[in-house]
Amino acid sequence: MxxxxxxxxxxxxxxxxxxxxxxxxxxxxxxxxxxxxxxxxxxxxxxxxxxxxxxxxxxxxxxxxxxxxxxxGAPHPPPVTRTASRPGRGLLPPVRHDHVAHRFAAACSTGDAPALRAVLSPDVLVVSDGGGKVRAPLDPTHGAEAVTRFLSRLLAGVEAAVEPVNGRTGLVLRQNGRAVAVVSVSVAATDVTAVWIVLNPDKLEGWHRP
Missing domain, CATH: 1.10.8 (Helicase, Ruva Protein; domain 3)
Structure with a gap:
């Protein structure tokens, strides 16, 4: 690893x-x-x-x-948290997942840090892959405040577009038509619980736009 x-x-x-x-x-x-x-x-x-x-x-x-x-006999996995579980944080049907993902994407598109923080779980994490070619944290970033700061830096000066990523609602960040990041999210209840970011340029070629 x-x-x-x-x-x-x-x-x-x-x-x-x-x-x-x-x-x-x-x-x-x-x-x-x-x-x-x-x-x-x-x-x-x-x-x-x-x-x-x-x-x-x-x-x-x-x-x-x-x-x-x-x-x-569990009908679905229990809520996933780094701290104690909160009531009502079960799994979502795809439509609910997409609704939360669109809220996340809208906050990213406008650069609205308070709105972004509001859609993040308190124990949210970010995992990013720079592939050794783009600077990325060596370990996951944890917590809504830290993740908001991380994403705010990533979003500065880029265009954010909502697009399907691995069959689910995701986000593609571009500068002058060239993809700089592809983002997908995990969701529970009304919160984003994890953000998965591909930054490795070798994996972004198919996401570029004219």
């Missing part, structure tokens, strides 16, 4: 596929995968370094969460 988190974002699609296959719902799978990542970052650096195959570890943990939920 590189410090740029490239592999972590690359593995997300694979893990969602695994969780969807086991649990039967991509909406549920999105939160299962988010919980899988939280467990990864809960490990100490020596513990992570001792894992010879992060992909296998992540897949095993995601599968284990699915099986635990299925064995318990």
């Amino acid at each position: 590189t410090d740029s988190l490239t592999e972590m974002l690359d593995e997300r699609r694979h893990l969602i596929d695994v969780a969807t296959w086991l649990f039967g719902s991509e909406t549920a799978a999105d939160q299962i995968v988010q919980e899988t990542y939280r467990r990864w970052y809960a490990l100490t650096e020596p513990e992570r370094a001792a894992i010879t195959s992060p992909r296998a570890w992540l897949t095993r943990v995601a599968g284990g969460i699915c099986l635990e939920l299925l064995a318990s």
Whole structure:
């Protein structure tokens, strides 16, 4: 696992596929995968370094969460938070997900920091991939205030467009028609709980516009 988190974002699609296959719902799978990542970052650096195959570890943990939920008879995963769970933060149908994602996108498009902060969960996280070619944090950014500051810096001087990303409502940031970031979100209740950002220019070529 590189410090740029490239592999972590690359593995997300694979893990969602695994969780969807086991649990039967991509909406549920999105939160299962988010919980899988939280467990990864809960490990100490020596513990992570001792894992010879992060992909296998992540897949095993995601599968284990699915099986635990299925064995318990849970209709969907419990809310995913770094702190105590709050009432009513279950999974959303796609329309509700899109509504929250559009609120997030609107706040990003206008650069409205208070509106952006309002749509973020208090324990939201950002995972970004610069691929070693664009500066990106070495670890996830946690918390609504920190994530708002991070996104505000990222949004400065760019055009934000709402577009499908991996089949869900997402955001593409461009400068003079060239994509500089592709953003997708995880959602629970009325909050964005995680923001996934691809900054690696090698992965953005298909997003450029004339």
